[in-house]
Amino acid sequence: MNKTHQKPLSRKRLGIMGGTFDPIHYGHLVAAEMARNEFALERVIFIPTGIPPHKRGRKITCSEYRYAMVSLAIADNELFDISRIELDRMGLTYTVDTLRLMQEQYSDFELYFITGADAFREIFTWHNPNEVLALTQFIGASRPGFDADTFLKRIQQEYPEFYARMHSLEVPALAISSTDIRARVKKGQSIRYLLPEPVRLYIKEKGLYRD
Ligand code: ATP
Numbered sequence: 377m378n379k380t381h382q383k384p385l386s387r388k389r390l391g392i393m394g395g396t397f398d399p400i401h402y403g404h405l406v407a408a409e410m411a412r413n414e415f416a417l418e419r420v421i422f423i424p425t426g427i428p429p430h431k432r433g434r435k436i437t438c439s440e441y442r443y444a445m446v447s448l449a450i451a452d453n454e455l456f457d458i459s460r461i462e463l464d465r466m467g468l469t470y471t472v473d474t475l476r477l478m479q480e481q482y483s484d485f486e487l488y489f490i491t492g493a494d495a496f497r498e499i500f501t502w503h504n505p506n507e508v509l510a511l512t513q514f515i516g517a518s519r520p521g522f523d524a525d526t527f528l529k530r531i532q533q534e535y536p537e538f539y540a541r542m543h544s545l546e547v548p549a550l551a552i553s554s555t556d557i558r559a560r561v562k563k564g565q566s567i568r569y570l571l572p573e574p575v576r577l578y579i580k581e582k583g584l585y586r587d
């Protein structure tokens with residue numbers, strides 16, 4: 377067979393890390409970096425959410441502050457990027473819509489959506505999970521307190537067609553969460569070493585999370 381007509385064996389891979397990032401911390405960065413390394417992703421694009429459907433109850437920090445914090449956190453990694461795709465869309469933002477747009481924009485790439493084990497286990501509660509899983513591979517990074525493997529075993533038995541696209545990833549455990557960071561700031565406790573220093577200084581300068 378003429379080699380030039382052969383289909384490439386595998387497409388380039390693009391990592392997508394979605395999150396509220398209120399604020400971004402080392403748990404997010406470690407999960408993204410280990411996923412990039414383990415799954416040979418060309419780049420990882422961080423996508424801060426607009427108004428996340430599941431967090432409607434809580435007051436979310438304004439988009440521009442969350443965007444600025446992610447930018448500061450990834451500035452020193454040339455393989456990390458940030459996208460405004462969800463911030464610039466009005467109303468509720470569903471991952472499925474974002475993935476559709478990303479697949480259009482990056483048509484040469486196979487998408488890999490990176491989540492922590494907590495979000496991974498909830499995929500079937502998302503809007504239109506069938507289409508989500510048709511559009512992207514899924515990586516669930518270990519996160520203290522959340523078990524992805526029991527969940528994966530169930531998927532293997534009940535939804536073998538999805539199982540092939542869902543992967544668990546062991547990352548060095550960081551029991552860091554944005555909720556905990558916000559609570560610490562409110563109580564006047566230290567958040568040093570839980571997130572990149574420029575982000576900590578930004579939070580201080582803007583007076584975020586004090587009340
Ligand atoms: P919050 O406490 O406000 O929910 P969070 O720390 O969970 O914040 P999110 O912005 O909700 O951060 O998370 C974005 C993504 O990053 C999710 O898929 C989440 O599971 C993952 N993630 C967050 N923290 C960690 C961590 N410490 N280890 C691995 N994954 C994490």
Ligand code: MG
Nearest residue numbers: 396494553554
């Ligand atoms: Mg969360």
